[in-house]
Amino acid sequence: MGEALYDAGVVASVAAFTAAFEANPDSVMIRPGTHTMLEEMPASDAVALLVKNDTVDLQLTIPEGYTADQVVERAVQVSGLPAEDFQAALEDPAEIGLPEQADGKVEGWLYPDTYTLEPDDTAAGLLSQMVERTKSELEEKGVSSKQWQTVLTKASLVEREGMHSDDKPKIARAIENRLDDDMRLEIDAAVAYGAKKSGTELTNADRDNTKNRYNTYRHAGLPPGPIASPGEVSVDAVLNPTPGDWKFWVTVNLDTGETKFAEDFEEHQRNVQELRDWQAANG
Numbered sequence: 001m002g003e004a005l006y007d008a009g010v011v012a013s014v015a016a017f018t019a020a021f022e023a024n025p026d027s028v029m030i031r032p033g034t035h036t037m038l039e040e041m042p043a044s045d046a047v048a049l050l051v052k053n054d055t056v057d058l059q060l061t062i063p064e065g066y067t068a069d070q071v072v073e074r075a076v077q078v079s080g081l082p083a084e085d086f087q088a089a090l091e092d093p094a095e096i097g098l099p100e101q102a103d104g105k106v107e108g109w110l111y112p113d114t115y116t117l118e119p120d121d122t123a124a125g126l127l128s129q130m131v132e133r134t135k136s137e138l139e140e141k142g143v144s145s146k147q148w149q150t151v152l153t154k155a156s157l158v159e160r161e162g163m164h165s166d167d168k169p170k171i172a173r174a175i176e177n178r179l180d181d182d183m184r185l186e187i188d189a190a191v192a193y194g195a196k197k198s199g200t201e202l203t204n205a206d207r208d209n210t211k212n213r214y215n216t217y218r219h220a221g222l223p224p225g226p227i228a229s230p231g232e233v234s235v236d237a238v239l240n241p242t243p244g245d246w247k248f249w250v251t252v253n254l255d256t257g258e259t260k261f262a263e264d265f266e267e268h269q270r271n272v273q274e275l276r277d278w279q280a281a282n283g
Contacts, residue, residue: 064231085123109225155230160189163257
């Protein structure tokens with residue numbers, strides 16, 4: 001404890017903390033955990049604060065729609081574990097429990113939730129928790145293990161395309177309708193993922209790039225895998241899409257996320273024009 005506190009700048013020396021620890025009869029009551037301390041504290045005050053056992057839970061929150069890179073970046077920031085440890089864990093898919101159908105790629109398998117960190121947590125352990133949560137959630141929903149990757153891929157598209165929960169089952173239906181009719185999905189979020197860009201930065205050249213395997217304008221069917229970690233709402237949307245004949249959708253107000261759906265291209269073009277009008281009016 002003295003070394004950890006000295007390294008963090010809390011006490012002036014390990015010896016000072018050790019002396020204060022031995023002088024306080026209640027020091028044996030100190031429990032492991034995360035404590036909020038001040039820098040440059042008198043050693044006796046540091047021991048007295050630890051004796052109170054006012055530990056705080058260090059929590060790692062992963063939002064829905066984060067990519068694997070974003071998850072790792074957040075985990076490094078919150079846990080303090082080296083980025084190299086996470087990279088090493090990702091290079092050993094079996095160690096973190098990634099199923100074979102994921103083909104060694106963790107994208108989509110890091111379940112978005114809040115995780116309470118423990119002092120002995122490792123990078124591999126944290127990633128394993130997230131992967132296991134994904135598998136257990138799919139199992140609880142009755143999804144066959146053979147369909148896990150497909151469901152996560154579809155749900156990730158829904159996650160990145162839908163801003164509102166009510167829209168997601170309709171987007172899931174439109175995706176199914178397109179796949180059933182052998183239509184290309186033409187989903188900007190997938191193209192952007194493959195191009196390593198945000199959706200607002202896409203160009204016509206990006207949509208024409210056949211080398212991008214996630215370019216759903218140029219390649220038929222689903223992309224090679226998930227493009228983000230989908231939340232439960234998006235997974236449920238894929239498993240229970242809203243009945244309907246929609247094949248098109250577009251967000252017509254980028255502030256509110258209002259999305260309109262269409263069954264045919266002509267109606268869709270009117271909705272797209274509504275978006276263009278909104279963009280012109282809002283710079």
